[in-house]
Amino acid sequence: MVKVVVCGAAGGIGQPLSLLLKQSDLISHLALYDIVNAIGVAADLSHINTASKVTGHVGAGALAEALQGAHTVVIPAGVPRRPGMTRDDLFKVNASIVRDLAQACAEHCPKAFILVISNPVNSTVPIVCEVLKKANVFDPRRVFGVTTLDVVRSSRFVHEVKPQFEPHEIANRITVVGGHSGATIVPILSKINQQPHNQSISFTPEEIKTLTHRIQFGGDEVVKAKDGAGSATLSMAYAGARFTLSLLEASVRGKRGVVESTFVHLPGNPGSEWNQRFTGLDYFAQDVELGPDGVAKVLALPELSTEEQALVKIAINELKGNVTKGVKFITEPQPGAPPAAKL
Template identity: 65%
Template sequence: MVKVVVCGAAGGIGQPLSLLLKQSDLITDLALYDVVNAVGVAADLSHINTKSKVTGYGKTEMDEALKNAHTVVIPAGVPRKPGMTRDDLFKINAGIIRDLAEGVARNCPNAFVLVISNPVNSTVPIVCEVLKKHGVFDPKKVFGISTLDVVRSSRFVSELNSSIDPKNTRVTVIGGHSGVTIVPLLSQIPNGFVDSLSKEQLDALTYRIQYGGDEVVKAKDGAGSATLSMAYAGARFTLTVLSAILEGRSGLVESTYVNLEADAAATAAFKEQTGLDYFAQDVEFGRNGVEKIVALPKLSAYEQGLLDVAIPELKTNIAKGASFITDSA
């Protein structure tokens, strides 16, 4: 049995994400958990004629939902509301992620944990610190899903160059998963793509990738954020990881935000140089989750400048997430 749990399954990301996962034959048991409406969402999805069984769990049933899970995907959280500061939002969502991580530690300590809930730069350290506290932390099994940055990059570069197929072009994105911490390695796109851009075009494209979410918020007139594209990216990442774990497929690579101890030998020099414990870069997956963290390619001077700006912001984000758990211990 391959039980995949979606925590926050009735939300704007959770519903389309669950729909996409329901279509996969890799999953035999799709468990949907949320504080409201998950039972109804599960009933709706259960009518779809694919192999997986779908069950729904409400507010008081988190432990039952998580019991013996193989993989847990977490898009749970609340959007920022009028009058709410970003710090208020962090405290609420950090508490939600902490409680879910506690549930994982109790009920499925060997599960693979895939975190969508923002701010990913901080929520992944929260999950890891909780699992450490319970003595069940495996850095090869915890991932921050930063795939939307890759998806956006592929789409946006194709809009500038019609010869680029967005579906088959994967742009490596390193750093983190918010604002200036998002560093797209556009120099790695073949056939001299970057050389064809003016400095103004490169700046505009980089900014659009870093702040693409703002386009959606503006277009939705403040009534929502990127939910459908995030669900697509989350499903793509989840199914890629499951393909490597369950089918033993080799060579599957995605950019993802991970604890660098997942491949300590490969990242030791980088950790010493930057002082970072978490970082998004290309990861190759295997039966145990992280097979290897792929070495960074040679960065252009422009990309190195972006990374230099990202590092201090990442340090702040990571410390904020980790201290939320360690300072309350």
């Protein structure tokens, strides 16, 4: 049995994410958890004619039941970004939510894969890892920051500029490195025309500059367009489902050669040594080959153009603070910070 748990399943990301996961034959039990409304969402999804069972779990007292026996836990829980907010502004609220969910995972499903969508991912992934370390159940191969939306946006935005680029072809997946906010997002556009079927594609320096900025700050387009009603939910749900299903293809079905960009803890992960030396960081997003135990291999960063090298340097400098903030939230709790919930 493959049980997938969505924590925050009644929210703007959680509902469409759960809908997409319900369609997969890789999942036998879809457990939906939230502080409200998860039972209704589960009842609705349970009418869809696929084989997986759907259960709803509401409130802290129901979290243990939801997590018990989980193969994969996906965490989109938290508050959305509002106009004028950065992802870092979300930290004060979302950090404690993610901490408490990670603690519950450590207690009830310590071997589960944990996929973190809750922003700011650059800080919430270190929070999850530090909680698991304190509980002595940390396996760096099993914790992922879902940065797939940056990859999805890259393919779509490139297609808008170069229509001959097929955005949905898996062979056209664009590597995105760094992190998952603003200047920490670095799309590697210089490698597109090295793919045999894309050799005719070339960019002007201005196109590269414009595309890169749009990919880095694409989330702001959605926040502005929704005019106070939230941030990217549907596209994030699509990206979150894509990563979840890629992981299941590799870990459950045993499919080889499954590669996605994701934000991971480098130390302890196979193949990460070069990236650690290059970045000087413990966390970084790059291409990862997925396997039965999660991370099968962290792929070395591709050769970067001069412009991309400069962008990665900026990303590294910003990521240092993001990561430290997440780590210190667990290792050095601040006075007045919300205590860990009893789950």
